[in-house]
Amino acid sequence: MQLARRQRRAGFMGLTPLIDMIFLLLLFFLLGSDFVTYGQSRLAPPRGTGGESSAAPPVVITLAATGALSWNGAPADEALLARETARLVAQNAEQMLVLMPAGEADIQQVTSVMDVLQGAGAQSITLERDVFDIDLADF
Amino acid sequence: MQLKDTRREIKTIDLLPLINVVFLLILFVLIAGRPSTNHPSGLEVARSEIEATHQGAALSVWLKQDDVFYLSDKQPVTLGELAHLVKEKGLAAQGLPLELIADRRAHAKQLLAFRRAMARAGVGEIRLKTEIIAAASN
Numbered sequence: 001m002q003l004a005r006r007q008r009r010a011g012f013m014g015l016t017p018l019i020d021m022i023f024l025l026l027l028f029f030l031l032g033s034d035f036v037t038y039g040q041s042r043l044a045p046p047r048g049t050g051g052e053s054s055a056a057p058p059v060v061i062t063l064a065a066t067g068a069l070s071w072n073g074a075p076a077d078e079a080l081l082a083r084e085t086a087r088l089v090a091q092n093a094e095q096m097l098v099l100m101p102a103g104e105a106d107i108q109q110v111t112s113v114m115d116v117l118q119g120a121g122a123q124s125i126t127l128e129r130d131v132f133d134i135d136l137a138d139f
Numbered sequence: 140m141q142l143k144d145t146r147r148e149i150k151t152i153d154l155l156p157l158i159n160v161v162f163l164l165i166l167f168v169l170i171a172g173r174p175s176t177n178h179p180s181g182l183e184v185a186r187s188e189i190e191a192t193h194q195g196a197a198l199s200v201w202l203k204q205d206d207v208f209y210l211s212d213k214q215p216v217t218l219g220e221l222a223h224l225v226k227e228k229g230l231a232a233q234g235l236p237l238e239l240i241a242d243r244r245a246h247a248k249q250l251l252a253f254r255r256a257m258a259r260a261g262v263g264e265i266r267l268k269t270e271i272i273a274a275a276s277n
Contacts, residue, residue: 015154022161029165033172038184038193040238040266045258063247103248107202107241110250111185111269118189129251 041114044096044126058096059088063113065104078116085120096124103129178240179203179212185243187269196238196266197230204242206249218252222260231261240268 061081062070069076071084088095097117101110110127117125178184182203200221201209210216216224225231237257241250250267257265 015158019154019158019161022158022165026161026165026168029168029172032174033168034174034176035172036176037271038176039187039189039191039269039271040193041187041189041191041269043254043265043267045263046255101247101251103246103251105247106243107245107247107250107267108185108243110247111187111243111267114267115187115189118191127247127251127254129248129255 041111041118042125044124046126046128056088056092056095058098059084060098060100061113061117063099063101063105063109065102065109067105067109069113078113081113081116082120085117085122089121089123093121094124095122096126097122098126098128100128179209182240182242183244184240184268184270186272188272189269190271191269193268194266197233197235198225198228199238199240200253202239202241202245202249202253204244206245208249208253218256221253222256225257225260225262231263234263236264236266237262238266238268 060072061076069078069081071080076084085095085097099110099113099117101113114125179201182201200216203209207215208218208221210221210224225237230237239250239253254265
């Protein structure tokens with residue numbers, strides 16, 4: 001007697017749920033991820049508040065709301081700031097630089113100037129209010 | 140006469156390459172991305188070319204474009220309250236830094252006021268969060 005030989009059929013595995021899940025994972029990671037790299041700028045304490053003190057007199061840099069810069073009172077540009085900062089830092093690594101932005105300058109302008117100073121090697125940058133920009137309402 | 144059957148045979152699409160590519164995309168996103176930061180909506184931090192590694196701080200304060208300080212998305216705070224909080228948490232006593240996440244369009248007068256108020260409260264270091272951009276080539 002010949003018995004019919006039953007062949008096992010390979011069961012078909014549905015791939016659709018797998019693909020659905022993978023796409024959901026992809027969406028989750030795409031929406032939940034951030035590709036921006038963040039950094040930070042260090043602000044030293046203001047002078048006279050117990051922060052680091054340097055023997056060398058501090059350099060005063062002013063930043064007007066228009067973006068105009070000055071170095072110890074003389075008009076300056078970013079190239080001069082970088083050059084002079086690098087020269088001073090080479091002599092004294094802890095040279096204090098005081099940045100006095102106008103109150104109406106925006107934070108991006110302040111950060112850009114700090115970038116120039118830090119790029120030239122400055123490690124001690126502090127912010128102070130310009131004496132010509134004091135608001136009497138503060139008193 | 141027998142005509143040839145011209146019906147198109149339905150072929151199955153091989154899905155394995157698709158799955159492979161999607162897995163590669165997931166891997167890319169996992170490696171290149173990081174969990175998104177919880178900045179309040181609309182806050183754009185200042186851009187910087189200095190690649191200083193961002194480190195967290197004991198307390199983060201937001202300064203939005205409207206020149207108001209916030210502790211959370213909808214919790215405005217005055218500098219006096221912040222100084223009180225710093226003293227209450229003992230941040231100054233422990234020498235812990237503070238982080239300011241400021242909108243790039245906010246005004247420097249608020250940054251100066253924050254710097255001065257926190258110095259009076261005994262905070263030494265303040266970290267201003269920036270978004271690193273590639274340096275412009277000359």
